[in-house]
Amino acid sequence: MLDRRETRxxxxxxxxxxxxxxxxxxxxxxxxxxxxLLHAKMPHHLWTGFYLVAPGDELHVxxxxxxxxxxxxRTGGVCLRAVETxxxxxxxxxxxxxxxxxxxxxxxxxIVIPVMDDGEVVAVLDIDAAExxxxxxxxxxxxxxxxxxxxxxxxxxxxx
Numbered sequence: 001m002l003d004r005r006e007t008r009x010x011x012x013x014x015x016x017x018x019x020x021x022x023x024x025x026x027x028x029x030x031x032x033x034x035x036x037l038l039h040a041k042m043p044h045h046l047w048t049g050f051y052l053v054a055p056g057d058e059l060h061v062x063x064x065x066x067x068x069x070x071x072x073x074r075t076g077g078v079c080l081r082a083v084e085t086x087x088x089x090x091x092x093x094x095x096x097x098x099x100x101x102x103x104x105x106x107x108x109x110x111i112v113i114p115v116m117d118d119g120e121v122v123a124v125l126d127i128d129a130a131e132x133x134x135x136x137x138x139x140x141x142x143x144x145x146x147x148x149x150x151x152x153x154x155x156x157x158x159x160x
Contacts, residue, residue: 005139012038012146013146013149016034016037016149020150027150028062030149032063034146038065040065044129045127045128046066046104046129047064047067047069047104047107049061049069049127050062052122052157057074059079075099076100077099078100078101078112079124082114088144089110090110091110094107094128107130108130110135111139111140111143112124112126112127117151122159
């Protein structure tokens with residue numbers, strides 16, 4: 001039997017597929033739609049957004065929902081760890097993550113899902129929650145599935 005969060009992710013995926021497939025003109029438009037729906041439908045999300053890989057080993061903020069974001073991430077941090085490892089990163093307590101970049105001091109936990117194109121990370125989906133331990137491995141597959149809705153649009157994404 002599916003738990004509430006899994007069921008919610010299923011509904012969100014179905015809604016996003018309807019909104020994105022054959023309708024979103026660009027990856028950025030689809031990213032904005034993903035952020036808006038995830039942020040509205042997942043009440044524990046404090047910040048939901050994308051960072052785009054940019055020149056010089058930087059990440060630049062893309063579409064997001066929440067308080068004003070760090071515009072450029074240069075060193076350390078959870079997002080850059082996901083880029084370096086090409087794997088999702090879950091942090092139960094961001095305050096204990098060495099090198100954590102604090103954009104919003106209210107954040108307690110974080111999950112980052114890489115957006116891959118031809119084996120390279122081109123962006124990351126970054127989600128913060130106020131409560132520590134808000135994310136687990138159970139969030140990785142449904143969020144990765146949601147990110148996969150971008151696959152056919154990534155060729156037009158600005159590259160770093």
